[in-house]
Amino acid sequence: MTETTDCVFCKIAAGQIPSHRLFEDADCFSFLDISPLAEGHTLLVPKRHFQSLADVPEDLLGRTFMALPRLVRAVTAATEAEGCNVLVNDGRVAGQVVPHVHIHVIPRLKGDSLGYRWNTGAYPEGRAEELCARIGQGLQ
Amino acid sequence: MTETTDCVFCKIAAGQIPSHRLFEDADCFSFLDISPLAEGHTLLVPKRHFQSLADVPEDLLGRTFMALPRLVRAVTAATEAEGCNVLVNDGRVAGQVVPHVHIHVIPRLKGDSLGYRWNTGAYPEGRAEELCARIGQGLQ
Numbered sequence: 487m488t489e490t491t492d493c494v495f496c497k498i499a500a501g502q503i504p505s506h507r508l509f510e511d512a513d514c515f516s517f518l519d520i521s522p523l524a525e526g527h528t529l530l531v532p533k534r535h536f537q538s539l540a541d542v543p544e545d546l547l548g549r550t551f552m553a554l555p556r557l558v559r560a561v562t563a564a565t566e567a568e569g570c571n572v573l574v575n576d577g578r579v580a581g582q583v584v585p586h587v588h589i590h591v592i593p594r595l596k597g598d599s600l601g602y603r604w605n606t607g608a609y610p611e612g613r614a615e616e617l618c619a620r621i622g623q624g625l626q
Numbered sequence: 627m628t629e630t631t632d633c634v635f636c637k638i639a640a641g642q643i644p645s646h647r648l649f650e651d652a653d654c655f656s657f658l659d660i661s662p663l664a665e666g667h668t669l670l671v672p673k674r675h676f677q678s679l680a681d682v683p684e685d686l687l688g689r690t691f692m693a694l695p696r697l698v699r700a701v702t703a704a705t706e707a708e709g710c711n712v713l714v715n716d717g718r719v720a721g722q723v724v725p726h727v728h729i730h731v732i733p734r735l736k737g738d739s740l741g742y743r744w745n746t747g748a749y750p751e752g753r754a755e756e757l758c759a760r761i762g763q764g765l766q
Contacts, residue, residue: 539712540699544692551691552684558716559680569717572679576698577709580734594720 495586499533508557514550516557523592523600526565530557530589537585539576550589557591567593635726639673648697654690656697663732663740666705670697670729677725679716690729697731707733 497503498517505517508528519527532550536542542550554572562570573590575581594600637643638657645657648668659667672690676682682690694712702710713730715721734740 538698538709540695540702542695544695547695548688548692551694552688554691555680555682555684555687558678562680567717567719569678569715569720569722571720572714572716574712575709576712577707577734579707579736579738580709580711582709594717596719598719 493535493584493586495531495584495588496535499531508560509553511553513546514553516553519590523590524565524567524594524598526561526567526593528557528561528591530554530591532587536587539574539587542587554589554591561591561593565593565595567595569594633675633724633726635671635724635728636675639671648700649693651693653686654693656693659730663730664705664707664734664738666701666707666733668697668701668731670694670731672727676727679714679727682727694729694731701731701733705733705735707735709734 494503498505499515505520508516508518510516514530514532516528516530519529530550530553532542532546534542534546539547558570558572561567571590571592571594573592574587575583575590576587592600634643638645639655645660648656648658650656654670654672656668656670659669670690670693672682672686674682674686679687698710698712701707711730711732711734713732714727715723715730716727732740
């Protein structure tokens with residue numbers, strides 16, 4: 487474990503940077519990606535700082551992924567998605583931007599033109615709050 | 627849980643279809659993807675048949691993902707990769723082909739031209755065995 491004072495996800499975990507939080511438990515937390523590939527694009531993040539999946543203790547990673555079924559159910563239900571991609575970019579070469587392990591949950595709809603082209607976008611004002619509330623309902 | 631007699635991954639789990647198996651425990655197993663996106667492209671699969679992540683019991687999914695750190699370490703070490711993508715395509719719209727939950731581990735190298743274009747390939751004869759052996763060493 488290496489806590490880094492300049493890691494944006496460590497700061498989000500600590501509440502020092504605001505986020506559209508979806509849930510939180512002792513090990514991990516989840517929030518809307520600020521640059522969504524699709525509406526409801528969500529991140530699931532272990533609170534402790536590890537750069538690579540290779541470094542995460544297996545019991546901690548297991549407990550983090552235990553949140554995935556209900557997160558997938560909630561995100562797809564809230565967005566009326568027909569499926570989703572779950573993705574971890576591990577390493578800069580693989581597309582990792584923030585060097586703190588994070589799991590993308592990307593809702594998919596027919597004809598969404600996403601493929602794997604990563605056309606990031608931004609929420610119009612207020613939309614993130616709506617989605618946050620709707621997904622939160624599915625997690626209760 | 628729905629066992630399906632015509633599911634290719636259920637048949638691989640049962641040993642009815644051969645595979646380049648990397649490891650196996652009570653809950654899950656891992657083997658080389660037969661249509662690799664990169665050398666060492668590996669699948670991690672729960673033995674029980676579920677079509678979607680949304681349907682997998684969270685404790686089973688957690689135990690399955692506990693294998694990921696050592697799998698990532700072993701696959702990247704064996705392929706000398708600089709990183710990897712971990713990906714689940716959940717639902718046909720998301721690119722899921724085999725309707726049995728499976729986790730891709732795709733080694734990445736600088737200049738590999740992969741991006742997210744999914745240029746699948748095939749191993750030349752004997753190469754899959756070599757990689758299987760090398761990754762297996764890292765898992766011991």
